[in-house]
Amino acid sequence: MSRRQSSQRTGSMRPVNAADARKMRSIIAEDPEWSLELVPLLTTLCLQYIIKHFEGKPILDELAANYKAYVLQRLPTSLPLTVTANLISDESFWKRCCEGRWAVCDISTYDNSWKRMFFERYLENIIEFFIPDSTDTKTVLDVVPLCRNYVKRLKVSQLLPPIKEVPRFDEDDRSDCASDTGSEGPTIDHFDFRILLDKLPNLEELSVVYGVKGCGMNFEWNLFEFTFRDCESLAKALNSCKTLQVFRIHRSKVDDEKCCMLVSQLLDHPSLHELDFSHNHIGDRGARAIGKLLNRSQLKSLVVCNNQIRGPGAQALAHALSKNTTLMSLNLRLNRIGDEGGQALAQALVKNNTLVNLHLGGNNMTEPTAVALSQALVENCTLKNLNLSNNRLGVDGGKVLEEGMSHNSSLVECDIRLTDVGQDSEYCIIQALRTNQSQASRKNQTQYDLSAKV
């Protein structure tokens, strides 16, 4: 740094010196800042040459450690990935790459690995701007060998539909999107994950949205179409990816049929432990399929919030839950399971002893569910978080719950906002929760102490 400054300074001084001959004579002789160091070293020149021709002739690992750092610090970020991807593992270089490309970079969500962040976001970008039939699949497949070792998570926030040539054709496509595979239609409706997923050996997390981001006034329904064909290809792709641990599909109009299709391919998946179907159109049949999946996989977390699951679907889920020994978290927010499903779930809670988090907010449940839940609370001793907000449990339901809480010692959080339970019972419940919390924290403290001692 200092050298650069000095060189700049000298650079700025030289012309002045050259201009003023009188000064030049006097200064050259007694320039206090002049030193031999100003002449760049041969090694520096070599390194600069290497940097300049890095694309054609990458030399890095052969260099000594300090020269390597020097080179890495100065490599341009515009180098083609084919050169850099598997050669450079230095984080600072990839940091420069990331910061050059994206304004906001939160490294903490990428295991503090800039390289991983770069490649994941790079691949996501390619997929998000992949237009079926008009973009060549080679653009994706070319990147795969470069990034296959570094990509662990893919968060695809949009998938573009094929460009429509004739508006009439669009109508056809909407009318029978699932069945038509005719010659005039596009070969695929969205990006086909089958060509990608089985080539990524480290992929653990996949989030997909079949829809377009920021369409603005160009809104058309077919931009948000998740066709049966897409579903089929996605399901097969998921089945082929055995390392996948987390799968999310949001806002993609997944209905019963598609849900069944996805679930059927995910049955007995060896590593999947989180599944998220938020903001879709899953009904009772889909819920039943998910219930089947619960006991044929290692799912630890299941999110089906904002769907259309009603009583029977919730009963199916409850039935699966009563036999399940892996699921830790279940989110059923904003469904319509009603008292029927609520009671079934409460009964399942009596038998289950693994579930820790349960979200039943906004489910149209009333007093009978509160009664069943209070019984379950007495029996169950694993549940820690329970969310019952937005259910009209009523004053009586609140009292029953209060009684149930008085016999429970495991529940740490219980959300009863907007449930009309009455202030007294709410206060009592919160008191009971407080005692449970303090107990739990004390227990944690002792455990921590013990482990520290050991």
Place this chain on the structure above:
Amino acid sequence: MHQPEPLAGEETVESGPSVESKNQEERITARRLRIAARNEAKKRQELGEDPQDKEDVQEETRKSQKEVEKSKKHMAKLQSDGLELVTNIQVAVDARESDRRTVLEEACRLRREKLENEAKSSQEKFEEITRKWTDAKLKQTPLDLRDALNSQQQLCEQILADKNKLISELQQELKASDDRFVKDLKRQAKDVDLLIERMEEQIASLRKSYREDLQQIENSFDEERKTLLTKHRKKWEHQSKDRSEKELKNMMQGISLLEEHEDLLQKLRVQRAEEYNIDKIRMDTEVQNLRKKLQDVKFNCHLNEEKLDYKYEVLKKREDENAILKSQLKRKIIRMQDALNNLKSKCANQEKQSKAEEQSLENENARIKQQYKDMQKKARHFAALDAERFEKFWLMSEDEVKALAHRVLETDRIIHEQQLGLAWVSPSLPFMERSGPIEPKTFNTASQVATDTQREDLVQESEGLEDIGSGVNRRTVKRILELLCDELGFLVESKLLMLVSHLEKNEQSLIKLDAIFSAIGIESEKDVYKMAEFLMNYKQHGRKQRELMEEEETTNNPPSDFIHQNDLLVALKDFTAQYCRPHDVQASQKSSVLKLDMRDEPEDAAYWESIVKVIPESKLRLWSALDTALNKYHTVLTERAELLVETQDVQQQNTELRQLLRLYTTSKASAVPEMQPARMKRFPM
């Protein structure tokens, strides 16, 4: 927390015995003390009696930990409050959404109902219209028809109006819901804004409070650190002072010790000098004594030297003698060697001679064997001849005897019939029918028995137990034979086995048995039974012996009345030792002796005796009685004959006399002769 304990421990160590001391006992006591101290400390800790400890803990909790705890609680509360504040919006939106859904559902239901009602009513109306069409068809007059058509049209218009109304209603609803959607969107945007605002607020407040808390905690830590520092510094100073004092004390102690030791050394030095003097005097006297002893020893030595010289001379002489003796002995050895050689040559000659002799003897032996064979042949020949002659002779004498017997019987018959007047019964005479010498009774050979047994059970296996011979039944015999066949295969020659191998099993076993019997030396049926009996007895006998030791083993084997396989060989050995030796001798004799000798002498004698005893003893007695009676009768008869002669003489005399008389009478008178015949007539009476 645990700082004071090690300090206390150190103190005890310092004051008490050290672990690194050179004295072993001291080390042991030191360790014991240390363990005791530790135990005590632990106990104190458990009971919470350590006041210093407690104080420390209290102090700590009082300062930093309390602060941290407080801030932690504070932050948790802040966080939960903030979270609640933020999530309140979400909950509210959720509530609105769920409300909207219920409303929507309700509206949907109402709409569906309305539509259904509408559909039903319009269907009714439509049906009415269609019905009216048929009516219209019946109408004849155009006026009526027109009226009907008008009414139809009105009805249709009604339906259309209804439908249109419905459509407009639905469109209105759609518009309303569009409006609502827009409103919802706006509200949601507002909510999102509010959410963001609150989040930011939260973040700001949290940051602030975190900072404050951090400040406070830091302050408290600083304070704590300061107090700790001062405390520790005080402690340090105190301890360093202690240490310097102790060092001084130790130094003083050391100096005093040094002085003491110097004194001690002085004393010791004086003592040593005294001791040295005493020792020196003693040593001098000892040296004098030793010198005396040395002289004695020298004298002895000289004497011994003389003696040894003399002995050496003697030994030299002896050596010379020995040399002479040695040479003599050597000569003797040479002589002996010669003698030995002579003897060896003699021995070799002898050997040669004996070999030649042996050869000749062998030849002789062969010759004699040949002769013996010839003799045997001759003997056989002669035996055959003898047999023939014997048979002829036998036949001849038999004929003779038979003739004699005939005569005797005839005589007997005559005597019985003529003399005694009894009915004669001819005795049974078996020998009359037969002719020729008695065939020697042939014994069944052992192998025949084997075949018999084999065949028998082929044929009549089911017939069950059948007693044969001396109480050994056939089945046991058979089983014993089978056992023999299995166990004594080594007695059979391998060549035979090879030959036999392609035969049937029964025949195989037969041939094997044959071989085995010949090997053991069993030949006759009797022997077989004898052997079987012996084996049975042996088994019974042996079992008693082995019962104790083989109890476990027998439980494994099927309980059979059979001899054990392992015992068989031993049993057979015993058997052969007992029975077959004499038998062997006999057998060898038998093989050399010929058929004639095999004849049963007593039987022959009995045969002849039986012929002799054709006439039984009673009959002979009868005959002798008859003889005497006949003799008597004979004498009577002879007397009578004599008397007859006399009478004849008398008669002759009589006749003569008569003639004489007649002569007389002729001469004398006739009356007298008449009287004479009367007397005569009486006479033969």
